[in-house]
Amino acid sequence: RKFYHADPTKTIPLFGEKMETPCGPAAGPHTQLAQNIIAAYLTGSRFFEVKTVQILDGEDLPVSKPCIAAADECYNVEWSTELRVPQAYDEYVKAWFVLKLLSKEFELGDPNGFIFNMSVGYDLAGIQSPKIDRYINEMQNA
Incomplete structure (x- = not known):
């Protein structure tokens, strides 16, 4: 089977970065594991x-x-990731690394042609906590 190959002449600017398509999975249980991000x-x-x-x-x-x-009928009662924050970080770094590798090795697109958008919650005190502050800094510098 063939995987999607991006057209390098068509990119969309967003947040000072560029992406090759404006498509992606909505945040949910499927975006907390590296293999699901890679499949997407x-x-x-x-x-x-x-x-x-x-x-x-x-x-x-x-x-x-x-x-x-x-x-x-489907009911979703969760708040955020079912993983602990360090586990979530590990999954996102694994996915980021593999996407860089796949894009280059299989010529699927520019290794810088995708964007990971962080989501943190749910109140200012939580976002400013050492745990979440560390996560934000580590994600920005992964």
């Missing part, structure tokens, strides 16, 4: 709204897991 890239996504992280994470979230019930 291979099928043409170039904008990735990664799953929200917050000061309450992992088992500390007061939400039953799994967070989605889809017997006949």
